[in-house]
Amino acid sequence: MKIERTAIGPFGTNCYLLSADGNADCAVVDAPPGAASLLLPVLKKRGLRLAAILLTHGHWDHNGGVAGLLAGTRDTQDSPPEVFAHVADLDCHEHPEKFMAWYKAAVPDLGDDDFPAFKVSRWLADGETFPLLGKTWTAFHVPGHCPGSLVYYCEDEKKAWTGDAVFAGSIGRTDLPGGDFSTLERAIREKVYTLPEDVALFPGHGPATSVGEEKSSNPFVRP
Ligand SMILES: [Zn+2]
Ligand SMILES: [Zn+2]
Numbered sequence: 619m620k621i622e623r624t625a626i627g628p629f630g631t632n633c634y635l636l637s638a639d640g641n642a643d644c645a646v647v648d649a650p651p652g653a654a655s656l657l658l659p660v661l662k663k664r665g666l667r668l669a670a671i672l673l674t675h676g677h678w679d680h681n682g683g684v685a686g687l688l689a690g691t692r693d694t695q696d697s698p699p700e701v702f703a704h705v706a707d708l709d710c711h712e713h714p715e716k717f718m719a720w721y722k723a724a725v726p727d728l729g730d731d732d733f734p735a736f737k738v739s740r741w742l743a744d745g746e747t748f749p750l751l752g753k754t755w756t757a758f759h760v761p762g763h764c765p766g767s768l769v770y771y772c773e774d775e776k777k778a779w780t781g782d783a784v785f786a787g788s789i790g791r792t793d794l795p796g797g798d799f800s801t802l803e804r805a806i807r808e809k810v811y812t813l814p815e816d817v818a819l820f821p822g823h824g825p826a827t828s829v830g831e832e833k834s835s836n837p838f839v840r841p
Contacts, residue, residue: 619772621635622635624656627651628725629650630823632650632821633648633650633653634648634820637664637751641752642666643668643669643751644667645670645699645750646671647770648673648680648781649671649673649681650679651678651683651732653687654687654689661691662694667691668687668695669699669700670701670702671687671699671700671702672702672770672779673703673738673768674769674770674783674822675707675710675768676766677710677764677782677794678710678714678717678721681703681711681714681736682734684734685736687699698739700739702740702748702757702770703738703766704766704767705766706759707765707766711735711737711738717795720795742768743759744758744759754772754773754774755770755772756771760783760809761798761801761805762783762790762798762800762801762805762806763781763789763790764782769781769809776816777818778818780822781822782823783802783805783806784806784827784839785824786825786826786827786832787827787836788824790802790822802839807839811829811833815828816828816829816830819832
């Protein structure tokens with residue numbers, strides 16, 4: 619599997635483009651604002667079909683580009699990309715206007731049009747598996763930064779996408795609405811630190827790390 623990372627938007631949010639040799643399908647993990655204008659030309663040039671958008675959680679810096687990707691693939695694909703998320707973040711995805719005041723306080727130059735709603739096509743439960751790019755994936759519910767935070771684990775590849783739950787040497791903020799430190803700490807211990815130590819972790823911000831690295835040195839959550 620080929621992984622390409624781009625950091626986009628005011629918070630440098632990671633957008634991962636996943637593809638596989640000999641496969642016309644690709645997928646993205648998170649779609650920050652601006653993802654469509656950046657990715658659609660790349661997909662077109664390579665003849666890739668966007669099969670799925672894997673959302674790690676509902677914060678605007680991770681889902682603000684979903685509507686643009688759906689609109690941009692509407693005429694070029696025979697079927698729309700699947701959009702995966704956890705139902706605890708339903709309002710963040712389908713009613714983002716509810717959070718407008720909060721985001722505008724953080725990023726003052728945002729306008730009303732910067733909050734396009736979209737429909738999630740599949741709500742994933744903790745431990746649920748799904749096929750993608752010829753591999754089997756498992757979603758783990760890892761709340762505490764956001765109520766609907768998911769970690770996407772591809773066991774065949776020994777890789778996991780952690781969103782804003784775990785970063786290299788850090789963890790996600792727990793002072794935002796719906797956040798809770800002890801919930802996040804427990805979720806990381808039970809769902810992330812129980813993965814094999816050589817599993818690579820791809821966070822929502824910053825560089826990649828591994829389960830072993832975080833278990834041995836993450837100062838915020840000890841195993
Ligand atoms: Zn977040
Ligand atoms: Zn984020």
